[in-house]
Amino acid sequence: MTSPSDWIEHRRGDGELLGWMRPHGDGFVVIDLLGRECSGELDWFEAETLIEETGIGYLADPYELRLGGCEWVRVRITEVSVSQVRVKLEDWGDVNVPTVEHVLAFPPGDDLRRHEPHKPGM
Structure with missing residues (x-):
């Protein structure tokens, strides 16, 4: 399985993929690099902030x-x-x-x- 086509990639400034935002209702749900939901419904700014704060360190x-x-x-x-x-x-x-x-x-x-x-x- 690949990431669903409606998932929106979020990359940091150097191009590293941090995760995705999946449209949900009037907002977005954050998906981490393991394909797991990390939030409930958030607005765009909140979703971006969560992905940035989460980073990729959890993979280590x-x-x-x-x-x-x-x-x-x-x-x-x-x-x-x-x-x-x-x-x-x-x-x-x-x-x-x-x-x-x-x-x-x-x-x-x-x-x-x-x-x-x-x-x-x-």
Whole structure:
């Protein structure tokens, strides 16, 4: 799947794609680079501001991938496009560990989520 034709690209000054705005009612809904809605209905200025403030830094965060429908493993995003999302198993920067990659369709859906560290006592 590619981004729907009614999604409006939003790029920063250097041309880097930050996300999209999807027309909704009298306003727009912000879509991030993983194809996920990030807002309710906003006006154009609010939508642009949210995309700019969100940036692309979240792509560097640790994520979790559900394998086989049940097991969650920690991964890092290595590539995002409107045709696929590529992730690799977390290797903690160890160059001696073989890289294990998974290619997901765009948008990746519920099988990819941000890693939330477990808090002590919870």
